[in-house]
Amino acid sequence: MTLASHFFAQNRASGELLFGANFRVVLVSARELEGFEMLDVSQGDESLRAHNLHEENSKTVTVYSRHKPGCANKGNPYWRRCRCTKYLYIYKNGASRQISARTRSWEKAEQKAQKIRESFELVKQSPRELRSQPPAQTGVEIRHAAEDFLKEIARLNREEATRKKYKLTLDRLSNWCAAQTPPVFLLAELDVPTLRRWILSWTGAPTTRHNQHQRLIAFFYFCLGQGWIKENPAKKIKNVPADQDETLPFTREQFEALLEATFYYDGRGSERNGATTNSRRARAYLKLLRWSGLRAGDAACLPKSKLRDDDSLFLYQAKVKGKSSAPVYVLLPPDVADELRDVPPNSVTHPDYFFWSGRSKRKSEVSSWERVFGKVVRKAQEKFPKLFIDAGGQAKPAHLHMLRDTFAVEYLLAGMPLEEVSRLLGHSSVVITQKHYAPWVLQRQQRLAASQRAAWAAMGMRAAPMSKESDQRPAPKRTALGHPS
Structure with a gap:
């Protein structure tokens, strides 16, 4: 037929x-x-x-x-x-x-x-x-615009996880448009009222919806730059404020307890054995996160070539005004650098990397280290319950990113300028650093005010009493290795 x-x-x-x-x-x-x-x-x-x-x-x-x-x-x-x-x-x-x-x-x-x-x-x-009649002008279809945008994201070498999030958002948009009556096929048909109807159908936490809206804005800015649309409809719709998670670094006592737990997590029963391959690798990985400020994925896939003979670790190329770029390094404590150089490989470790096999995806590598860290935390909770269990019997927060927060907070409290901490963290703007670490910037200012009051007292000047919010934190202890505990 x-x-x-x-x-x-x-x-x-x-x-x-x-x-x-x-x-x-x-x-x-x-x-x-x-x-x-x-x-x-x-x-x-x-x-x-x-x-x-x-x-x-x-x-x-x-x-x-x-x-x-x-x-x-x-x-x-x-x-x-x-x-x-x-x-x-x-x-x-x-x-x-x-x-x-x-x-x-x-x-x-x-x-x-x-x-x-x-x-x-x-x-x-x-x-x-x-x-x-001349041929009808159909405009650019949404699915074609999405394909071109995803190709541009890939060309810019964005992380695989970032590309997947953009693709998920645009797939949701395309499916919703196709399900409308009549279907919405063209990019020009996505005006503010139509887009608002889709945004109102979103579910999930405020941060999830906020991030999806930001990805949508980026997509329409790309379309605007290509001349496919005359305005960015997503920008005309107010975004949901994202939930601001509290930044919680580890205390020095907690970090020392985590290192001690690495001597037990790979052993049998209560036997202390820190010489096993897994124990040494876990200890080197935690120290690397604490003293470099790297993200978990960057540390897990760190090439050996980035660690120089002077114990400085290459982080990234920073853009400098008037120049193309300049390298940014972080200095590791000598014992941490030596332990990193001597970290034993496991059966799949690539010879060019400290921890990575060179074959698995970054996300898989991070998941593997999260499981290792979970075992270390459980052993630390068992050995040091006062440090990791609150008064109500609930486990205190403990995750890998807190080691990066510890790196930033310790340097801020030690007096390092916010701009320099932001540079070491690789933030694109000091505003981002200020947003996440504002409480510790305030604490540093309070300590500075306390020092001024002490100086005035020594000069015989009358000073207002110290506020209750002033930092009373004792001076950092020194370990046998010669760096702060």
Whole structure:
């Protein structure tokens, strides 16, 4: 059975072409009907289409049944009375697609098809008028814009996790647009009211919705730069404020307890054995995070070439005004650098890396170290419950990123300028550092004020009493290794 017998019925007297049931478009003369390319389409074929070789601005929507294998009428896609799923064949401006009508009723499917037809704003015209019109401007489709944006993200070498988040957001947008009545295919159709309806359907935590909105803004800025749209609709919709998680560094006692726990977590029972490969690797990894400020993934995949002979560790290339870039290094304590150089490899470690196999994905490597850290924390809770269990019997927060926070907070409290801490952390702006570590910047200022009051007292000047919020933290203890504990 050919596609022509299903989709087209020719009225040779008037030169009209009938598309499906109750829908007529005057296209071409009877002689020009020979220009149509007809395809034999088997049941369930995804490539169901009819292509006019002469005209590119015709539009039609036709209902058909996609029969189940056991349906008695599977040879006739226009059999209406079966309970098989109904689909819509949409032909518009030279492009065709098939979408599910999401119903088994022919009448309901026809109602959806009619709404799409009405959205085309089709006006019947004579063949001469139709041929004299310029081709319709369809604009850029949402899915094509999303594909180009994802290619640009990949070209900029964004992290794989970041690319996946962008793809997830844009897939959700495309699926939502396709499910609307009528479907939203073009980028220009995504105005502020339409986009707001999608954003209002979001669920999840405020931070999740905030981050998805930010990715949406970035996508539309890309489209704006390409000249596909005239304004950024996502920017005109106010974003949900993200929840600000409290920054909680480890205390010095907690960090020492974690290092001590590495001597037990890989042993049997209560036996203390820090000489095993796993124990030494865990201890070196925790010290690297604490004294370098690296993120968990960067430390897990750290190449040996980044550690120099002077115990400085290369972090990244920073942009400098008037220059292309300048390297940024962090200095490691000598014992930490030596322990890192001597860290034993396991059975899969690549010789060019301290910990990484060179084959697994960064996310998988981080997950592996999170499991190791979980074992260390549980052993620390067992050995030092007062440090890791609160008064209510609940475990205190303990995760790998807290070691990066410890790195930043300790340097801030020691008097290092905020700008320099921000540079070591690799933040793109000091504002980001201020946002996360503001309480400790305030604590540093309070300690400075306390020092001034002490100096005034020594000079015989009267000073206001110290506020209760002033920092009373004792001076840092020194370990046998010569650096702060």
